Amino acid sequence: MVTRRDILRSASLGAVASVLPGVVFAKAETQSRLVLVILRGAADGLAIAAPFGDPNYRKVRGELAMPAPGKDGGLLKLDELFGLHPSMAGVHDAFKKKRALVVHAVASPYRERSHFDGQDVLENGGSEVGLLRDGWLNRALEPLGGSLGHEAAIAMAVNTPLVLRGENSVTSWAPSRLPDTEESTIRRLQDLYANDEFFATRLAQAINSQEIAGDEAGMQRNGGNNRNAAAVRSMM
Template identity: 45%
Template sequence: MAISRRRFIHVAATGAGALLISPLSIPNVAFARADTERRFVFVIQRGAADGLNIVMPYGDPAYVPLRGSLAMDQANTVKLDGMFALHPSLAETAKMYAAREALFVHAVASPYRDRSHFDGQNVLETGGTTPYQVKDGWLNRLAGLLPHGPDAIAFAPSVPMALRGRTAVTSYAPSALPPAQDDLMMRVTQLYQHDAQLKPLWEAATATRAMVGDSGTRARQDAGTLGKFAATLLARDDGPRIAMIETAGWDTHSAQTQRLATTLKGLDALLAALRDGLGPQWAHTTVLVATEFGRTAAENGTGGTDHGTASAAMLVGGAVAGGRVIADWPGLRKADLYEGRDLKPTAALDTLIAGVAADSLRLDPQRTAAALFGQTVAQRPIAGLVRA
């Protein structure tokens, strides 16, 4: 089978350093020193995470009868306050909460009110009010607000929707292929030496390979290792200031108890690795963790939950004014549920993102909200969650 030159350079670069090149990820792979020391990381939970068992409202008397066998044993959870407790799999996150480096926003949702993963993720990532209304991502628009800084980066096999747009970004994902031999690298370099189109592509790939070194080949699917690898780039003076990390496994229609525990352990390891790997730069870092929508308040017939509406978002980082749960709690009685089945949204994910992004990167909040979500002054971004 014939292989195009563009496909060949993609495969060779993947073996060389696992850089997945797309038209949006070509420019400025060799980062320049940024104008800001602040870092903003968006971790997406693809699949609709069950906020009711991640941040458990044990103080709501309707919680235990509604959840059935999924109800968490309070003795095994970490009490956050008199109303909420944290899932025991988030042990390191609990330490961050105790250190006032983590907070949780409950009963939060994007404007999307149906239950399709694809449509919900599109609304979450584009910042629109309906699916496919907006053609670029809010995180890309956020990167465009930074003056002369390094590009944003996605630690994903391809550029996610949230990072697509006119601002140049980079994507990087670990490869399962063995590292390319030096002889192959040299031959490809010679092959494209005089190719005006492909030479810059190859130079970008090899520059990133040199920057990440051996750590990139070790960051397979292990969340902790991926977090450590991401931290090595984010901690650099010439590293990116905006990043996105994808996590999966949150669609717990059946056997939720064990599946959620396992997925949360991975997320916990990822966040802890970012904290430990960033070192002194952790003090300047904000990590937002959010999902496209929540899950049903009641257990289904297979030990799981179905697609819902509101969920819980997390903020972690040395820059976070943590140690609290923010919630205008709607209640879990039948009459209090959205459409009689879901946790009712009382907080807007858009205003949370706009406020946190602006405060994290020291941007004007109203300008940031307008750029990311087209919000009016009446829809004020949520402020005060990041330290000044």
């Protein structure tokens, strides 16, 4: 399972791909990709990007204050005010290459005490709980208008998160927990569902999901089991 620690330790576009073996991104007219990582739980922004240059920083943070850049275990300097936590060397490297940007002290308008409602507001982009039922990232896909010929976004999760739910077509992918499935089983399922439009379509979609979620080399390295597990899971 990919954890929040894994993502933070190596968080850059290339690094995120490295912790998801066998996964590639959907083809598009451009090589640019938007990777959105939602950290479920609580992330201490003043530890991730510490304002070491603020004269009140050490007084207010006390024992939580990180050593200044250049000191043993110190922050990774961004500018004269902010520095990244030393575990975020990947992000720091991307920042120096102008491939990452830290946007601090940004929040949704939600000010109540429910963590779950707060997450919903963050993901649907509304001004209050229950105002919208789809996600802002799904709505952002609207200008593509299906021009890509396939799903424009993929969620690295068992279930599609709220931020990607909506009218625009998306898909999801997650490592299978099912045991390996023989190719002969897939062929038998194809024969079994050949005359059933609903199941035949779902099985074909599961097999073809490798075009988005895994490259051909990755499938070959794993004996086709990623594809097979996805196909069998779609039937359950």
